[in-house]
Amino acid sequence: xVDVLVIGGGxxxxxxxxxxxxxxxxxxxxxxxxxxxxxxNSIHTRNLRCMHDEPQDVLxxxxxxxxxxxxxxxxxxxxxxxxxxxxAIRHSSTCRPWMIKHGVxxxxxxxxxxxxxxxxxxxxxxxxxxxxxxFRSAEKLGVEIRYDTKVDRIELVNGEFRAAYVGDQRIEAxxxxxxxxxxxxxxxxxxxxxxxxxxxxxxDNFLIRGTRxxxxxxxxxxxxxxxxxxxxxxxxxxxxxxARAPLYDGGICTRVDCxxxxxxxxxxxxxxxxxxxxxWPKRYAIWGRLVAFQPGxxxxxxxxxxxxxxxxxxxxxxxxxxxxxxxxxxVGLDPDDFMKTVNxxxxxxxxxxxxHSVLDDCHTEGLTPAKxxxxxxxxxxxxxxYALRPGITFTYLGVKIDENASVQFGGVPSRNLFAxxxxxxxxxxxxxxxxxxxxxxxxxxxxxxxxxxxHAALAPANSKPEGALSAAA
Amino acid sequence: xxxxxxxxxxxxxxxxxxxxxxxxxxxxAAAFNALPxxxxxxxxxxxxxxxxxCRYCEGSCAVFPAMTRRLEFGKxxxxxxxxxxxxCGACLHACQYAPPHEFGINVPKAMAVVRAxxxxxxxxxxxxxxxxxxxxxxxxxxxxxxxALFLAxxxxxxxxxxxxxxxxxxxxVFPHNxxxxxxxxxxxxxxxxxxxxxxxxWRNVSPGEVPEGGNAPAAAEAVHxxxxxxxxxxxHGEGCHNEDDRFNTTRRLYxxxxxxxxxxxxxxxxxxxIYHYAFGLQAPYAYxxxxxxxxxxxxxxLLVGPVGLWRLKTQRHPMHGDSAQNPMDYGxxxxxxxxxxxxxxxxxxxxxxxxxxxxAVHLGVVMALFVTLPYGKFAxxxxxxxxxxxxxxxxxxxxxxxxxSD
Numbered sequence: 001x002v003d004v005l006v007i008g009g010g011x012x013x014x015x016x017x018x019x020x021x022x023x024x025x026x027x028x029x030x031x032x033x034x035x036x037x038x039x040x041n042s043i044h045t046r047n048l049r050c051m052h053d054e055p056q057d058v059l060x061x062x063x064x065x066x067x068x069x070x071x072x073x074x075x076x077x078x079x080x081x082x083x084x085x086x087x088a089i090r091h092s093s094t095c096r097p098w099m100i101k102h103g104v105x106x107x108x109x110x111x112x113x114x115x116x117x118x119x120x121x122x123x124x125x126x127x128x129x130x131x132x133x134x135f136r137s138a139e140k141l142g143v144e145i146r147y148d149t150k151v152d153r154i155e156l157v158n159g160e161f162r163a164a165y166v167g168d169q170r171i172e173a174x175x176x177x178x179x180x181x182x183x184x185x186x187x188x189x190x191x192x193x194x195x196x197x198x199x200x201x202x203x204d205n206f207l208i209r210g211t212r213x214x215x216x217x218x219x220x221x222x223x224x225x226x227x228x229x230x231x232x233x234x235x236x237x238x239x240x241x242x243a244r245a246p247l248y249d250g251g252i253c254t255r256v257d258c259x260x261x262x263x264x265x266x267x268x269x270x271x272x273x274x275x276x277x278x279x280w281p282k283r284y285a286i287w288g289r290l291v292a293f294q295p296g297x298x299x300x301x302x303x304x305x306x307x308x309x310x311x312x313x314x315x316x317x318x319x320x321x322x323x324x325x326x327x328x329x330x331v332g333l334d335p336d337d338f339m340k341t342v343n344x345x346x347x348x349x350x351x352x353x354x355x356h357s358v359l360d361d362c363h364t365e366g367l368t369p370a371k372x373x374x375x376x377x378x379x380x381x382x383x384x385x386y387a388l389r390p391g392i393t394f395t396y397l398g399v400k401i402d403e404n405a406s407v408q409f410g411g412v413p414s415r416n417l418f419a420x421x422x423x424x425x426x427x428x429x430x431x432x433x434x435x436x437x438x439x440x441x442x443x444x445x446x447x448x449x450x451x452x453x454x455h456a457a458l459a460p461a462n463s464k465p466e467g468a469l470s471a472a473a
Numbered sequence: 474x475x476x477x478x479x480x481x482x483x484x485x486x487x488x489x490x491x492x493x494x495x496x497x498x499x500x501x502a503a504a505f506n507a508l509p510x511x512x513x514x515x516x517x518x519x520x521x522x523x524x525x526x527c528r529y530c531e532g533s534c535a536v537f538p539a540m541t542r543r544l545e546f547g548k549x550x551x552x553x554x555x556x557x558x559x560x561c562g563a564c565l566h567a568c569q570y571a572p573p574h575e576f577g578i579n580v581p582k583a584m585a586v587v588r589a590x591x592x593x594x595x596x597x598x599x600x601x602x603x604x605x606x607x608x609x610x611x612x613x614x615x616x617x618x619x620x621a622l623f624l625a626x627x628x629x630x631x632x633x634x635x636x637x638x639x640x641x642x643x644x645x646v647f648p649h650n651x652x653x654x655x656x657x658x659x660x661x662x663x664x665x666x667x668x669x670x671x672x673x674x675w676r677n678v679s680p681g682e683v684p685e686g687g688n689a690p691a692a693a694e695a696v697h698x699x700x701x702x703x704x705x706x707x708x709h710g711e712g713c714h715n716e717d718d719r720f721n722t723t724r725r726l727y728x729x730x731x732x733x734x735x736x737x738x739x740x741x742x743x744x745x746x747i748y749h750y751a752f753g754l755q756a757p758y759a760y761x762x763x764x765x766x767x768x769x770x771x772x773x774x775l776l777v778g779p780v781g782l783w784r785l786k787t788q789r790h791p792m793h794g795d796s797a798q799n800p801m802d803y804g805x806x807x808x809x810x811x812x813x814x815x816x817x818x819x820x821x822x823x824x825x826x827x828x829x830x831x832x833a834v835h836l837g838v839v840m841a842l843f844v845t846l847p848y849g850k851f852a853x854x855x856x857x858x859x860x861x862x863x864x865x866x867x868x869x870x871x872x873x874x875x876x877x878s879d
Contacts, residue, residue, distance in 0.1 A: 036573055043569045046529055105709040107532030111541045112876050124708055125567030126529030132566060132718040246576075251569050253526035309874055313544050315526040356875075 002028045002144075003457035004450070005164055005173035007151050007218060009033065010040030011127070011439055012421030012446030013179035014134035017143045018102055019450030020177070025457050027143045028173065030166065032150040032180070032213045039131035040181050041210035041394055041422070041438075044251040046110070046127060047120040048443060049436035051093040058106045060117045065089055068119075071434055075285070079231075079430025087403055088428055091444035096121060099443070103133030112312050115281075120436040127439075151180070154218060154417075156225045159409035161417040174457035175416040177449045178407070179442075182395035182422040183216025184208050184236065185248060190392070193233035197293055205297035207241060209391045212248040219398065219423050228400035228408040231426030237433045238288030241391030243298060244316050253315040256386045259283055260374050261310060261356070262303035263345055264388070266294040269328070269337035271345065276363070276373035285433045292390040299388045300331055302342075305380040310356060318384035331385045346377035394438065398426035405449035416456040418449035505677045506547030513586045517555060518546035520583050523576055530564040533708040535698075535864045536580070537564070542872050553678040555587035556860035559704040562714030562793045572792065585795035592852045597669040604848035609800025612808060615844045619837035623647075627833040634830045641757030641823035646832055649749075659843045666847035671855045678860070684869030691865035698865070699858045702728055716788045727781030731809060732854075734774020738813075741768035757823060765820065772820075775813035779806040805850035811838045 004020040006013050009031030021027045031038050051068050052059050068089045072080060096106070105124040109117040116122075123130045138145060154176065155162040161176040183189045190203035223229055245254035259275050260283060266272055273290050277283070291299045303318075321327035328338040344367060352361035354376060362375045399407050401424045406413035421442045428441050510518060521540050524530070531537045536558050543550055560581045570576035589605060596602035604611050627634055631646055639645045684691060698704065705713045705725040712722035745764040748754040758764050783806050786799070815835035822831055845851075 105711075107708065110528045110531050111538070112528070122532075123529075124532045125563060126527075126569065128569050129529075129563075129567035136719060246574075249569070249574060251527070252529075253523055253570070255526075309544060310876060312876055313522070313525045315523050317522075 001172045001174060002026050003174050004028075004453045005030070005161075005171060005176045006179065006450075006453075007154075007164060007176065008040065008179035008181065008421065009038045009131075009135075009145075009147075010179060010181065010421055010442070011042035011045070011130065011134070012442035012449070013040075013177065014042075014131065014138060015443050015446030016177040016179060016418070016420055016450030016453065017138050018134060018141065019447045020454040020457075021138070021141045021143050021450075023451055023454035023458070025175075025454035027138075028171070029138065029143055029145045030149040030151055030164070030171075031145065031147050033147065033211065035147045037211065037213065038135065038147060039128060039211075040214060042131050042442070043126075043128040044210055044249070044393075045123075045130070045436075045439050046252065047116065047122040047436045048092060048439035049119055049434060050096065050121050050440070051089050053093075056096075056121075058108050058117075058121050059119075063119050065093075068092075072428070072437065075432030075434050076430050077432065081427050084401070084403060085428045087448075088441050088444040091447070092440045095443050095447065098447070099130075102137040104130050105133075116435060150213075151218060153221050154178070156222075156417070159226070159407070159412065159414045159417065161414065175418070175453040177405075177418045177420060177446075177453050178218050178222065178399075178423055179419070179421040179446060179449070180218050180423060181211070181214035181216070182236075182397065182425075183219055183233075184210065184214050184392045184395045185212045186215040189216055189220070189233075190395075193395075193397075194292070195234075198295065200295070200297070202292050202297060205389060206238075206292070207243075207245050207250060207254075207389050207391045208248045209239070209241065209245075209250050209252075209254065209393045210248070214394070214422070216395075222399050222407060222417075222419075226409050228411065230398050230400040230424070231396040231430055233395065233397040235396040235426070235431050237285070237393035237396075237438070238292065238390050239284050239393065240287035240291050240299070240301075240388040242314060242316050243387035243389040245389070245391060250391060254391060255284070255312070256301055256314050256388060257283075258303045258307055258311045258314070258384075258386065259287060259301050261307035261376075262301060262378060263342070263371070264299050264301050265333070265338065265341055266299050267296045267333070269333045269341050271341055271369060272299075274369050274372050276371040276375055278359075281435060287388070288390040288392070291388050297390060300333065301386045301388055302327070302378060302383065304378045304383050306376060308384075314386060316386075318386045320382050320384050322381045322383070324378065324383055327383045327385050331387060342378055345371070345375075346379065349375045349377045351376060393433075394422045394425070396426040396429060396431070398422070398424045400424075401427055401445065403448070404452040405445045406452065416453070418453050418456075420445035420449040506549040508548045510548055510551065511590065513583070513590050514548060514551045517551045517583045517587050520578050520580055521546045521551075521554065523570060523578060524564075524580065527570070529569070530567060530580075533563040533567070534559065534561060534704040535861070535868075536584070539864055539867065542867065542874065544874065549677045551587055552591050552674065553860055553863055555584040555591060556674075556856045557704075557864055558584035558588070559702070559713075559857070560585055560794050561705050561707060562790065563707050563720075565790075565793055566714055566718040579792060581794050582792065585798065588853070588856070589795065589798050589801070591674065591856060592670075592848075595670040595674045595856075596848060597666040597673075601666075601848055604845075605801065605852075608798075608845075608849050609804050611848060612800075612804035612841065612845055615841035616808070616811070616838060619840035619844070620834060621837070622840065623833040623837040624830075627829055631829060634833065635826050636829050638824050638826055639828055641828065643756055643823075643828070643832055646829045647836065649755075652836070656839070656843065659840065660846075663843055663846040667852060667855050670847070670852070671859050674856060675859050675863075678863055680863055680866045680870060682866075682870055684866055686869070688866060691869055692862060694865040695858065695862040698861050699854075714790065714793065715785050716790055723781065724785055727778045727785065729778070730774045731778030731782060731806075734771045734776075734778055734813070735809065737767050737771025737774060738816075739771075741765070741771060768816065769820065772813040772817045775809050776817075779810040779813075782806055783810075801850050804845075808838065808842045808845065812842055 003025035004027045006017045006029040017027050017029045107124040151164045154164045163170045163172045194203040241254040325335040328335040348364035348367035359373045364371045364375050402413045405418040407417045407419045425441045564580045570578040593602035593605040702725045711720040741764045819831040819835045
């Protein structure tokens with residue numbers, strides 16, 4: 001019988017497998033996807049948010065624990081677990097040498113991400129390079145890896161793991177780490193979680209920015225078996241992305257960031273939110289949800305020639321026209337309704353000193369909703385339109401864990417069942433988003449879970465996994 | 474927080490500035506850049522548009538930082554980026570959008586296809602550009618032709634291929650001046666053709682501006698990056714990819730053997746030329762003489778390097794690079810190897826009766842190498858160096874873009 005079974009093949013799963021193997025356990029890792037799609041959503045990541053008290057190789061200045069915690073508190077609105085959150089935050093200050101040991105390499109923050117150079121350590125080549133490095137290291141250390149191996153269910157007895165089933169095959173292990181992701185690519189579940197809004201099934205028009213393999217099978221099963229639940233099924237990382245993005249795995253490049261430089265209208269040609277409210281990180285996190293509650297779950301970001309060259313290049317070229325009514329017709333908006341919105345907006349613009357790098361004084365007056373910054377009239381052809389849809393990165397519903405990453409059943413931690421990654425990220429991140437926090441949570445609890453699982457598998461019964469924890473710290 | 478923006482805050486000023494930003498700035502070859510793209514160039518432009526919205530590979534090499542200085546990818550941009558790419562494979566194995574993803578991003582391959590096209594496009598004379606596309610055949614014919622020429626010459630001049638030992642006196646078989654005229658003119662033409670080609674390439678892609686502090690630091694950097702093969706280091710110094718997602722430095726090592734081997738042989742010939750004309754010292758030179766030592770070391774490099782590169786190439790990941798160019802690559806490696814092998818054999822056996830035959834074979838192969846220099850893999854070094862120079866200049870110029878950050 002194998003000591004530790006790891007279910008999943010993303011960052012958290014790999015961290016768990018490597019830690020368990022380093023602790024001397026025999027490890028079997030089951031990845032649902034074929035080899036070329038291995039790594040789940042981790043292949044789309046690019047950095048982890050790191051606590052540090054002084055400048056480090058690729059990190060500038062300092063990002064102390066308290067500031068990190070306050071940032072997290074702010075975005076989650078308090079829907080977090082301080083003990084687990086601080087554990088992950090502290091973990092982020094010490095895990096990078098271990099990552100480097102397993103082949104991960106870091107690079108300076110990418111052009112256009114200068115504001116992240118203090119807080120986020122970028123992986124050279126991005127998340128797929130990280131996943132490749134971890135798989136190489138795992139193979140070298142003797143972790144057994146099986147691709148195309150989807151676990152259908154796990155056998156639990158009183159909250160204790162006995163075996164996993166792949167079809168009819170029963171795979172026993174002394175301990176198990178479930179790191180099989182959230183349920184963002186389970187369309188049925190998404191539909192049910194988001195429900196209907198004005199007669200429309202909201203989630204039917206969502207695009208999934210990540211893997212198609214995160215169907216939440218084991219999450220659902222653990223919850224049905226009595227694991228304690230954490231988080232709201234409709235909470236997730238949702239951003240507004242180009243409507244032409246692929247249904248799955250569109251990743252980072254499908255984001256559209258000209259929202260603040262023009263106006264955004266819905267299917268009826270009406271504005272519905274202050275486009276100039278805030279900078280990118282805040283915008284990024286809210287516009288997916290805003291579009292989700294517009295009719296047809298679609299919106300159109302409209303800019304004029306003045307905006308060109310002032311935002312991150314979009315992956316698809318925008319719809320382009322030399323006058324606004326033509327542009328409206330091209331994207332299927334009623335030109336009259338649309339022009340009414342534009343004319344009202346243009347007339348309401350009070351142009352001051354435009355400066356995209358600060359919350360400037362260009363704003364609208366007497367317009368609802370207002371555009372509070374960067375408000376310039378749309379008057380310079382050519383004009384461009386980008387259709388937007390909600391893009392779901394990952395869901396926050398999960399199983400409740402303790403500081404050993406043990407899955408809790410009725411408040412009692414399981415002896416040998418652990419959860420890490422998206423499947424338990426909701427413990428720390430109940431709402432909102434902070435750039436790079438997903439990888440930090442996955443790395444911290446993946447490593448903790450791996451060490452704890454090895455301990456559970458190898459140590460005599462009833463001994464506490466303190467050793468495992470300190471190994472992971 | 475993005476850097477502060479310039480003071481053009483009036484609507485009019487913003488409009489004018491936006492027009493300039495959108496155009497990627499006024500390049501001297503703007504007209505060339507606006508020409509319609511070929512299919513291969515269009516594929517690079519398509520991929521760069523996607524990469525520019527991702528940028529995860531920025532630390533791997535120079536291609537991606539160069540890309541982020543642009544919003545659109547015209548003909549000149551594509552030619553430049555294609556020749557800047559060293560085909561290390563880092564961006565392929567790290568790519569979240571690589572096949573089977575529907576975006577089908579494979580930058581090394583797309584770049585390689587355009588590279589071959591640029592060699593052909595910029596070839597002088599233009600009519601011979603097609604030779605790149607049939608390079609395997611060209612190399613074979615050149616070897617056959619070179620051999621035939623010198624074997625026939627040997628027979629004509631000496632009445633046979635076998636002779637009494639001549640104590641290494643090559644000129645007893647082929648008169649010195651005959652060789653000078655033949656090789657001097659062919660080599661001279663090769664250099665001229667390559668020079669014209671790369672000049673035309675440079676005119677199209679030239680930054681057209683001089684950075685603060687002049688071009689000298691940029692030139693020094695470009696030379697350094699070329700001699701070190703900086704961009705085969707993966708961005709972390711652990712090397713490039715070959716058969717899978719592992720990094721290793723063997724390709725760089727074997728390329729160094731090849732390149733420095735070639736340069737040592739070139740140095741050997743140069744020194745011998747000086748000996749001959751300046752000091753009246755005629756071949757054959759002693760084993761301990763400078764030309765022979767340089768030539769021997771270079772010859773060893775040209776045996777080890779091409780064999781290593783050949784072996785690596787047979788093991789290369791099937792998605793990595795453009796396999797349609799294998800005949801050109803293998804042809805060049807084979808020529809270098811044969812030049813070295815025949816040269817070393819000639820040196821060892823120069824005092825035997827086989828010298829004439831070996832000399833004819835060696836000269837035939839060298840002639841084939843010279844003839845094919847401007848129409849084969851050798852061109853990559855010239856165009857890559859020009860692209861490296863442009864990058865070294867360009868990265869010293871302020872970016873024209875004022876992108877907000879994400």
